[in-house]
Every structure is written in structure tokens, then in C-alpha cells.
Amino acid sequence: MSALLQIKDLDVSFMTYGYRSHILKSVSLEVPEGGRVALIGETGSGKSVTSKAVLGTLPDNATVEGGSIRFAGDDLLNLPQSKRDTLKGTAFSIIMQDPLSSFNPVFRIGRHLDDVIYFADRRLGEKSDAANRRQRIHTVLRQVQLADPERICRAYPSQLSGGMRQRVLIALALLHQPKLLIADEPGTALDVTTQDEIMKLINRLVSDNGLTLLMITHNLGVVRKMADDIYVMRKGEIVEHGPLATIFQTPQQAYTKQLIAAIPPLYGPKVVDQKPVEAETVIELAAVSKVFEERFLFTRGAGHTAVRDVSLKIRRGEIFGLAGESGSGKTTVARMIMGLIRPSSGQVVVDGRDVSQAGRDGAFRRKIQIVYQNPGTSLNPKRTVGQTLTVPLQFSGGGRGALNERIEKLLAQVELPAHFTSKYPHELSGGQKQRVAIARALAADPEILVLDEPTSALDVSVQKNVIDLLHRLRDELGLTFLFISHDLSLMRNFCSQIAIMLKGEIVEAGEPRTVFGDPQHPYTRALIAAVPVMSDAEDNLKPKTSRKDQQQYLADAVT
Amino acid sequence: MSAVAGSEPKALSAGYMAWYRFSRNPAALIGALMVISVILLAIFAPLIAPYPDDVGAKVDFRSRHMAPDWAHWMGTDKVGRDILTRVIFGFRVSLLLVIGVLGVAVPVGAVLGMLAGYFSGAVEKIISGFTNVMLAIPPLVMALAIGNVLEPNLVNAMLAITFLWWTWHARLVYRVSKSIAAEDYIEAARLAGASHWHILTREILPNCVSVISVKTTLDAAFVILFGATLSFLGLGVKPPTPDLGTMVADGRQFLPEMWWGVLGPGFAIFYATLGFNLLGDGLRDMFDVEV
Numbered sequence: 036m037s038a039l040l041q042i043k044d045l046d047v048s049f050m051t052y053g054y055r056s057h058i059l060k061s062v063s064l065e066v067p068e069g070g071r072v073a074l075i076g077e078t079g080s081g082k083s084v085t086s087k088a089v090l091g092t093l094p095d096n097a098t099v100e101g102g103s104i105r106f107a108g109d110d111l112l113n114l115p116q117s118k119r120d121t122l123k124g125t126a127f128s129i130i131m132q133d134p135l136s137s138f139n140p141v142f143r144i145g146r147h148l149d150d151v152i153y154f155a156d157r158r159l160g161e162k163s164d165a166a167n168r169r170q171r172i173h174t175v176l177r178q179v180q181l182a183d184p185e186r187i188c189r190a191y192p193s194q195l196s197g198g199m200r201q202r203v204l205i206a207l208a209l210l211h212q213p214k215l216l217i218a219d220e221p222g223t224a225l226d227v228t229t230q231d232e233i234m235k236l237i238n239r240l241v242s243d244n245g246l247t248l249l250m251i252t253h254n255l256g257v258v259r260k261m262a263d264d265i266y267v268m269r270k271g272e273i274v275e276h277g278p279l280a281t282i283f284q285t286p287q288q289a290y291t292k293q294l295i296a297a298i299p300p301l302y303g304p305k306v307v308d309q310k311p312v313e314a315e316t317v318i319e320l321a322a323v324s325k326v327f328e329e330r331f332l333f334t335r336g337a338g339h340t341a342v343r344d345v346s347l348k349i350r351r352g353e354i355f356g357l358a359g360e361s362g363s364g365k366t367t368v369a370r371m372i373m374g375l376i377r378p379s380s381g382q383v384v385v386d387g388r389d390v391s392q393a394g395r396d397g398a399f400r401r402k403i404q405i406v407y408q409n410p411g412t413s414l415n416p417k418r419t420v421g422q423t424l425t426v427p428l429q430f431s432g433g434g435r436g437a438l439n440e441r442i443e444k445l446l447a448q449v450e451l452p453a454h455f456t457s458k459y460p461h462e463l464s465g466g467q468k469q470r471v472a473i474a475r476a477l478a479a480d481p482e483i484l485v486l487d488e489p490t491s492a493l494d495v496s497v498q499k500n501v502i503d504l505l506h507r508l509r510d511e512l513g514l515t516f517l518f519i520s521h522d523l524s525l526m527r528n529f530c531s532q533i534a535i536m537l538k539g540e541i542v543e544a545g546e547p548r549t550v551f552g553d554p555q556h557p558y559t560r561a562l563i564a565a566v567p568v569m570s571d572a573e574d575n576l577k578p579k580t581s582r583k584d585q586q587q588y589l590a591d592a593v594t
Numbered sequence: 595m596s597a598v599a600g601s602e603p604k605a606l607s608a609g610y611m612a613w614y615r616f617s618r619n620p621a622a623l624i625g626a627l628m629v630i631s632v633i634l635l636a637i638f639a640p641l642i643a644p645y646p647d648d649v650g651a652k653v654d655f656r657s658r659h660m661a662p663d664w665a666h667w668m669g670t671d672k673v674g675r676d677i678l679t680r681v682i683f684g685f686r687v688s689l690l691l692v693i694g695v696l697g698v699a700v701p702v703g704a705v706l707g708m709l710a711g712y713f714s715g716a717v718e719k720i721i722s723g724f725t726n727v728m729l730a731i732p733p734l735v736m737a738l739a740i741g742n743v744l745e746p747n748l749v750n751a752m753l754a755i756t757f758l759w760w761t762w763h764a765r766l767v768y769r770v771s772k773s774i775a776a777e778d779y780i781e782a783a784r785l786a787g788a789s790h791w792h793i794l795t796r797e798i799l800p801n802c803v804s805v806i807s808v809k810t811t812l813d814a815a816f817v818i819l820f821g822a823t824l825s826f827l828g829l830g831v832k833p834p835t836p837d838l839g840t841m842v843a844d845g846r847q848f849l850p851e852m853w854w855g856v857l858g859p860g861f862a863i864f865y866a867t868l869g870f871n872l873l874g875d876g877l878r879d880m881f882d883v884e885v
Contacts, residue, residue, distance in 0.1 A: 052614040373785070397787050404785055413778035417800035423779075427786035461608065472782075479786050 038105075039247050040066040040089065040127075040215055045102035047081075047088055058084050060271045061102065066215065066249050071241060073250040073258040073279075075294070076268035077494040078465070082251045085268075086217050089249075090129060091119050107214070124155045127215035128208040130237070133224055137204055138192035144203055145188030148172045152210050175206045180236060198229040205237065209244075216241065219251045226360040226521060228585075231565035234260055253494065255298055256524075256567025259283065267291050283569065297499040301524040301551070301568050302576035308548055309354060309531035317483065317515055318349040318372055323381030325367050325539075341367045343539040344381075349532070351482075354509065354516040356530030356547070358523060358562075364539040365519045369485045372517065373403050386482070401430070404476035408488040410468035414460040420446075420471050421456030427479035445474040448511075449504060466497035470504070477508070483515045491522065502529060523566045527551055535559050537588065557584035612880045622876020628869025636685040643682045648675035651834040659852050668858030671844060677858040680836035684859065687748065687837045688866060691821040692814045694752040695759055700810050703763025704802065708794055710764070711771030722768060728761045734823070741829030751830045755820055763809060766885060770805050771798050804881035812874035812885065815867040822863050838863050 047059040059081050066072045074082050087093045089104055091111070104111040106126065111119060131137040138147060149168055156163045169188075176184035179202040192200060201222060208216060218237060222230035238261060241248050250261050258265060259279065266276040267290065275288045286292045300306050325342040342364040349355045357365045370376045371383050374390040383390040386402065393399045404427075407413035414423060424442050443453045449470040460468055469489060476484055486505070490498040502525070509516060520526055526533055527547050534544035535558070542556040554560045560578040568574055616622055640646050644666075654674035662669040668677035710721035740754040774780065775798065783797055818838075824830045825839030833840060838859045845855025878885060 052611050375781070400785065401787055405782065407778045407782070409778070413782060415777075415779040415783075415797055415801070418797070422796075426783055426788045426792065430787050459608070475782060475786065 037068055038065045039068040039070075039107055040064075040249065041103075041105040042085070042089070043103045043105070045085070045088060045104065046100040047084055047093070048098055048100055049094075050096045050098070058097075058271050059088070062268075062271070062273055063102075064266050064273065064276075066247055067264075068214075069245060069247055070264060071248040071250065071262045072264045072266065073252060073262035074266050074268055075252055075255065075258055077253055077496065079270075080268045081271040082268055083219060084271075086129065086219060086249070086251055089127065089217065090123060121158045123158075124151065124208075124213070125159060125211040126213055127217060128211070128213040129217040129219060130208045130221050131204050132220045135192070135197070135200065135224075138200065140192050142191075143188065144190050144192065144195070145169075145172065147192075148175075148188070148203070148207060148210065151207055155211050171210065172206075175209050176203070178209060178240065179203070179206045181206070197225045198232060201225060201229070201233050202236065205233075205240070209240065212244070213246070215247045215249060217249045217251070220253070221250075222257075223252070223254065227523070227567070228360065228562060228565040230257070231567070234567075237261065254567060255283075255295060255495070256569060259569060260567065267294070293496050295569070297495040298569055299524045299528045300573065301527055301563070301566055302573045303570070307528045309529065311531050311546055312350045312353045314351040314353075316348045317351040317386055318347075318355075318517070319382075319384045320345055320347050320368070320372070321382045321384070322346055323368070323371060323378045323383060325364075325371060325376065326379045341539055342371070342378075345536075345539075345541055346381075347534060347541065347544065349515060349517065351515055352509070352513060353532055354518055354530045356518045356520065356526040356533040357536060358520060358526055358533060359536035360521060360562075362538075363536040365536055366487060367539075368536075369405075369487060369517060369519055372483075373405065373485060374400065397430070401427070401479040402481055403483045403485060404479050404481040405485040405487060406469070406472050406476050406489045409492045410465055410472050411460075411492070413472050414468055416460050418459075419456065420458050420460075420463075423471065423475055424456075424478050427475060430479070441478070445478055448477060448508065449474045464497075465493050466501060469493060469497075469501055473501075473504070473508070477512070481514070483517065486516055486518045486520075488520050488522075489518075490525070491520070498525075505529075523551075523563060524568065535562065554578050557581075558588040561585045561588055615882075616876055616880040619876045619879055621872050622879070625869050625872025625874075625876055628865060629873050632685050632866050632869060633689065635682050636689045639682045639686055643676075643679040645676040645679045648679045649683050649834075649836055659848065659855075661852075662854050662858075669852075669854035671841070671855060672848065677841070677854065680841060681838065681858050681862045683836040684838040684841060684862060685866065687831055687835065688818045688821060690748065691752060691755070692817045694749075695755045695817050695821075696810055696813060698756045699759035700763050700806065700813075703760035703765075704767045704806055706760070707764040707767025707769075708771045708798055708802065711768045712775045712790070712794055712798060721764070725761050725764045725768070728758065729765070731758070733758045733820070737820075737824055738827070738829065741824065741827075746829045746832065748831045748835075751821060751824050754824070754829075755817060759813070759817070762813070763806070766805060766809055767802055770802050774798050774801050805883045805885060808874055808878045808881060808883055809885045811870055811877055815870035815874065818863065818866050818870070 042062060042064040044061040044063055045059055046061055048055050048057045062081070062085055064074070074085060076082050088099065089111070099112060106122070149172065152168050152171060172188065173184040176187055181187050181199065181202055187195070187203065195203070221237060222233040225233065234257060237248070240246065248261070250258070252258060263279055264276065265279055265282045266273050267282070267288070268274065269290050275282065275286065275291045282291060283295065286295055323342060323345045324340065326338040326340050328338045345368060357368060359365050371378050372385065372390065374393060377391050388399065421442055424445055425438065428438055428441050442456055446453055446455055451467065451470050463471065490501050493501060505516070508514060518526065518530055530547055532545070533547045533550050534541045535550070535556070536542070537558050543550060543554065543559045550559065551563060554563060557580070560580045561584050564577050564580040635642060652675055657670050657674040658672055660666055660670040666676050666678065668681060671677055706721050710718045736758055737754040740757065741750065744750040780793060780797055783793055821830060822839030822842070825837045826843045828843070830839055831837040841859035842856050845852065845859065848855050
């Protein structure tokens with residue numbers, strides 16, 4: 036097997052605001068013809084820059100300082116620009132990451148595909164008429180398992196589901212039968228079930244059409260299913276590479292070990308069971324429903340039922356997990372518990388009081404605090420850490436000195452140094468920002484913390500630290516957690532109770548051990564089966580799910 | 595793991611990044627210099643202007659309608675006054691107008707916009723409804739109406755323009771603060787027990803400052819232009835106070851033979867307007883905001 040793509044000692048630097056930063060440091064990488072190679076690493080490790088260097092789409096402020104990129108024998112960096120442009124989309128193409136923002140919302144899907152094929156043909160110097168192009172588009176759409184190409188072509192991007200858009204993006208990359216397919220985190224923006232389907236699809240396309248795959252991802256579970264060779268990247272350097280099995284079983288570098296250890300197991304001896312809690316009920320929902328009404332100017336529009344007849348009990352000190360795909364109503368339930376929206380029917384009782392009766396009772400409101408999913412948007416960019424923390428502390432009394440003392444104590448609780456008080460959010464990393472957000476929630480002296488996917492925007496290794504921190508805080512402060520997530524392997528280890536939501540209803544609930552050990556509802560089985568895991572042993576322990584169940588419950592399952 | 599030292603992307607301060615963007619924009623720098631020169635000319639007009647006596651109602655028929663030469667760079671007007679002197683003093687009137695109008699219109703617009711953007715429901719409907727009604731009135735027609743009712747002078751011109759101008763700021767700040775009000779950190783502040791006053795002044799306002807300052811700078815250009823239009827139509831400053839718009843109107847009577855009568859003041863309007871516009875554009879790129 037010869038190498039189709041060979042990167043040797045590639046050095047790339049960026050000029051930003053007059054400073055030069057060295058982003059890629061002698062990166063060497065080989066993708067054999069017909070092979071599947073994964074490039075893994077955390078945010079900012081240089082994975083995407085590497086793929087852009089191959090594609091020739093580096094931004095203007097980037098310079099290739101040294102090294103070579105050879106593709107099928109050609110030295111890409113020394114090819115004339117026009118020659119290099121013809122390779123784009125034909126010799127290699129990329130599957131984009133974000134299925135929503137990759138489309139122009141005002142053009143139909145067919146137009147997007149046609150444009151790509153038309154300009155690529157022109158670059159190749161081929162003439163093609165509209166009918167011929169349309170036929171080719173339809174063929175490719177069928178390849179990515181979109182059954183009705185005619186309808187897809189006529190649709191606007193907003194009319195397709197996330198999974199369908201991701202398929203169209205794959206189709207875009209396949210239009211000119213490239214030899215090398217670069218996949219930049221495909222499906223990460225989607226639900227696990229959809230992601231699972233997309234992974235299977237890419238794998239099939241690669242093996243059926245004899246493509247070569249370069250996969251860029253941070254998800255090790257995905258890597259296991261989609262790659263033969265792995266390159267681990269950190270801070271612009273390849274720190275370790277080798278065949279999949281070797282890296283997974285006997286990682287050499289501490290960083291790789293850390294990455295692998297950070298993945299929570301779904302099954303097997305390493306799974307941690309959280310002890311169920313025996314205490315009084317602190318949150319109780321009785322037959323709660325929420326209907327969002329779309330109101331037009333004068334008429335009453337159709338109602339959309341976000342939550343239907345949900346009843347649940349959360350005991351004090353518990354970590355209650357609410358799982359489900361996006362749009363299943365998890366966040367709506369949490370917002371009703373927090374009193375931010377009122378239920379259409381049913382009753383929400385927190386600490387013995389009906390939330391909708393509590394009104395503007397500030398002290399009662401502060402009992403429940405929230406940690407948001409995205410620490411980038413949950414901290415005010417114009418306010419320092421100290422200022423952010425001061426707001427909830429104002430109510431605890433004490434003078435200026437006491438306030439500073441409290442801030443320092445809070446920062447210590449979330450394991451941040453005291454001098455962080457004067458820092459602005461943009462000076463902090465994602466994990467540090469999330470710690471500040473946790474400190475802000477703690478500052479109000481809450482009893483209940485709603486955690487709305489608190490780790491999904493963080494890198495895996497940081498995720499583990501934040502989860503450990505949350506555990507410690509619960510034990511020290513006696514908090515109750517409502518944990519909203521779609522990351523089932525994390526919930527398996529972190530929660531003491533779990534409820535699975537589907538289309539606004541709770542379909543299954545109980546201790547994680549029983550729910551994962553013997554799932555009753557077919558949706559739960561399908562959901563668990565889709566979670567990417569780290570070993571075959573775990574794969575074998577997953578519940579069996581039938582194609583029929585998947586089609587019934589999962590939005591994007593295709594035959 | 596090999597050690598990597600000192601090569602991480604540097605964490606730069608927001609101020610440095612903004613200044614870097616601004617300083618790499620030659621148009622913005624030129625605009626800033628133009629604006630500074632206008633301001634300095636206005637402040638030190640009595641010291642800089644070659645014939646400070648020509649500001650008032652001086653009449654010197656011997657030197658009327660003189661073409662530009664070394665003694666009078668912009669020529670003289672119909673009663674023999676140095677146009678350059680009057681242009682330099684004219685900047686004072688223009689800047690006073692800018693300060694008067696924007697000093698009232700911007701805070702009023704910003705406060706109303708923030709209230710409408712933060713509070714939903716009746717407050718939002720009333721403020722944005724009223725703003726929309728105001729925006730539907732053609733500004734020149736409105737100003738002419740006010741100018742005709744009230745006596746034409748600087749203060750009334752200011753009033754007329756201010757009366758219309760706050761709407762644009764209300765609109766802009768409304769849009770910005772509405773999107774900020776939907777951010778997680780606003781909800782978090784509310785959950786932490788923060789008052790409306792705190793949220794408006796400490797959480798939302800700091801995020802609006804950049805957009806307001808860009809809009810205000812760009813507005814300065816339009817206020818100068820609008821003020822000149824009003825006085826050109828005879829609704830602005832009364833003679834003999836030197837005003838750029840009035841001077842253009844005066845010079846117009848003697849076109850095309852005495853072309854310098856409109857060229858000097860016309861160029862001054864152009865210069866000040868362009869300066870504020872370039873500076874505003876530069877600030878917009880620097881703060882990376884949309885106005």
C-alpha cells in the first residue's frame with residue numbers, strides 16, 4: 036500500500052495582531068491508499084489547520100514555513116495555484132462539520148449541489164448540461180441514502196432535519212468521486228443516534244467506493260469505529276501515532292492515556308454506580324404538561340406540546356439525570372422547575388412549595404441555580420470574574436472585606452486561584468469559564484443545581500475534571516443536581532437516578548444500573564445502542580435493538 | 595510528551611486587539627486626524643483665523659467678491675469678509691450643533707431602546723410603536739415644520755433635529771439590547787437576584803457602549819450635513835453668525851461667476867462629514883459591530 040497523502044515536517048504559523056504564533060510544528064502524517072486515518076486532539080490542537088493546509092484553504096494570515104504535502108506523488112505546496120484548484124473537490128474533498136451553517140438558507144439544496152458540480156466541471160475543463168448534472172446529483176443523493184432526491188433538491192436547507200443536511204454535506208463531498216475524503220468532526224453537532232447513522236454511512240461509502248478517509252475528531256468512541264490508524268495531536272504536534280488497537284490498548288504518551296481514561300465507560304467493570312439516596316423528596320412534578328402556542332396576529336395558532344404528562348420525584352442529595360435527544364423536552368422540564376416558565380397543566384413542587392405560587396420570592400428563587408451548557412455565552416464578556424460573582428453575593432450580607440473573602444473562598448471551591456477575580460471571560464479557557472459559572476451558581480447558596488449539559492462544550496480531559504469537581508461539591512455542600520444531557524455514558528457513571536425522555540414524555544426511569552442493564556422501552560435500547568464506546572466488550576454488552584424499533588423512534592434512521 | 599514552551603497563542607487584551615485593528619486601517623487614521631483638526635480649528639478659531647474681525651457684521655465693500663489669493667485663501671464674500679475666517683468659525687456652530695443634538699438624542703434613544711429591548715410586553719410595544727411612528731415622518735419635512743413654527747435660530751434648529759434623531763438610536767440600541775437580554779448571562783443574573791436596574795446598567799449597557807459610540811460618530815457627520823441643509827433653507831443660524839449652510843446659500847446667488855463663494859464652505863462641510871464618516875467606519879471595524 037502506498038501513501039496517498041503524505042505530510043512531512045509541516046510547519047505553519049499564523050500572524051495575529053502583529054504576533055506570530057507557531058500553530059503546526061513539524062507535523063508528519065501518512066494516509067495510505069484505501070486506509071482510514073483519524074487525527075484526534077482537543078480544541079486548538081491544530082487538527083483543522085492541518086486539513087486546511089491539505090485543501091489549500093488556509094486563511095490569509097497563515098504561512099506555511101516548511102515541510103511538504105504530497106498527494107499521489109504531487110507536491111501540493113509547489114503546484115501552481117490553478118492546478119491546485121482543480122484538485123479541490125475532485126481529488127480530495129471535505130465533509131463539513133456544521134450541517135446548518137454550511138448552507139445558504141435562501142438557496143434550495145439542488146442549487147447548492149448544482150453550483151459545486153458546475154464550477155468543479157469548469158475547473159476540470161469539462162462541459163456538462165443541466166440534465167446530466169441533475170442525473171449525477173440524484174445518483175449521489177441516493178448513495179447517501181436520501182431516498183427521494185427530487186424532493187431533497189427542491190427543499191430549502193431549513194426544511195431538512197440535521198441528519199438529512201449532514202447527508203447532503205456528504206453528498207457534496209462525493210460529487211466528483213474524490214480519492215481522499217476529509218471528514219471534519221462529522222455528526223458531532225447531531226444527536227448520538229443520528230451520529231451513529233452518519234458514521235455507518237461514511238464507513239459504507241468508504242468501503243464501497245474504495246475511498247481513503249482522513250477523519251478529524253475529538254471523539255474517541257467515533258474513532259474506534261471509523262479508523263485503522265490514529266494520530267494524536269496536541270498543541271500543534273503529533274505526539275503519538277500507530278494502529279488503532281495499539282493506541283487504545285497500550286498508549287505510550289501520558290496525554291493519550293489521559294484522553295482514553297477520560298472517556299466514561301458504558302458497560303464493564305470500570306463503570307461507577309452512584310449510590311441511590313434515601314432522603315425526603317425535594318422536587319416533585321405531578322402530571323406536568325407544557326404547550327407552547329404559536330400565536331399569530333389575531334388567530335390562535337396550533338399548539339406544540341413540548342412536555343406531556345411528566346411526573347417525577349427528586350430526592351434531596353440526588354443526581355437526577357434527564358436524558359433524551361434534542362427537542363425531547365428536557366430543558367423545558369428544567370425551566371419549569373426553576374419557575375422560568377409556567378406549566379400549562381399539572382403542578383411543580385419544590386421544597387414543599389408550588390413553584391407557580393412562589394411568585395417573586397427572591398430567597399425561594401435563589402434555592403435553584405443553573406449552570407449552562409456553553410460557558411462562552413453564559414458569562415458577560417464585559418464583566419470580570421469578581422464582578423460576576425458579586426451579584427449573587429450581595430444578598431448574603433457583609434461588608435466589602437467579607438465580600439472579597441467570599442469570592443476567594445468560592446474560587447477556591449472551584450479550584451481557581453484567587454487572582455482570577457480581575458480576569459475577563461475572554462482571558463479564560465473553556466474549562467475555567469465553566470468553573471466560574473459553577474462558582475456563580477454556588478454564590479447564591481443554592482440547594483438545587485440544574486446542570487444543562489455542563490460539559491458538552493468542553494474537551495474530554497477537561498470534562499472529567501469538571502465532573503469530579505461537581506461530585507465533590509455535591510458531597511461537601513449537600514446539593515441536589517438535576518443533570519440534563521444526551522451523553523449517556525457520562526450519565527451512566529454520574530447520576531444516581533435517570534429518566535429518558537422522548538417527544539416530551541418520560542418513557543423510562545430508574546437507577547442507571549437497571550436502566551442500562553435491562554432497558555425496557557425500545558427507544559431506550561435504540562438510544563443506548565447508538566452510544567459510541569471504547570471496546571468490543573462494551574459493544575457486546577449493549578442492548579440489542581432492531582431496525583424496526585430504530586425506524587419507529589429515531590428521526591434519522593434510514594433503511 | 596515533548597515540552598512546548600512559549601509558543602502558545604498569546605492571550606491579548608481586548609484593548610490591544612481593537613487598537614491593532616484601528617491602526618491597520620489608514621482610512622480610519624486619516625478620518626481621526628480630520629476630526630481632530632476640525633475640533634482644534636473650532637476651539638482655537640480666534641487664534642487661527644486670519645481675520646477674526648470678519649466674523650461679525652463687518653462690511654468692507656472695497657474687498658467684496660475677491661477671488662482666492664494669498665491674502666484670502668478662499669476669497670471674500672458679498673460684503674468683503676474673508677471666507678476662510680468664517681469657515682473656521684463655522685466649524686464652531688457645526689460642532690455645537692453636533693454636541694447639542696447628540697448630547698440629548700443619544701442618551702434618550704439609548705435609554706428608551708434599552709428599556710424596550712429588556713422589558714417585553716407593554717413597554718416594548720409602546721416604545722417601539724412610538725419610535726416607528728416617528729421614523730415614518732420624513733425628517734426634512736418635520737424639521738421644516740418645526741422651524742416654521744419656532745423662530746429660526748441655533749437652539750431651535752437643535753431642537754428640531756434632536757426631536758427626530760433619538761429614534762435611530764432607540765432603534766439600534768433596542769435591537770442590540772434585545773439580543774443581549776436573551777443571553778444566558780442575563781438569565782443567570784436574574785436568577786442570582788439582580789435587580790432590573792443592575793441588569794440594565796451593569797450587564798446590558800456595557801455591551802451596548804461600542805455600538806452606541808460607533809453610531810454616534812457616524813451620526814456626527816449626518817448632523818453636520820442636516821444642520822447645513824436647514825440653514826441653507828434659512829431655518830438655521832441667523833446672520834451674521836458664520837454658518838457653513840448659510841454661507842453656501844449666500845454664495846449660491848452669485849454662481850457661477852463667483853464660484854469661490856460656495857466652494858470654501860462647501861468643501862468645509864465635505865471635509866468635516868468625510869472625517870467623521872471615516873472615523874466612524876474605522877471604529878466600527880475596531881469594535882467589530884454592526885450599526
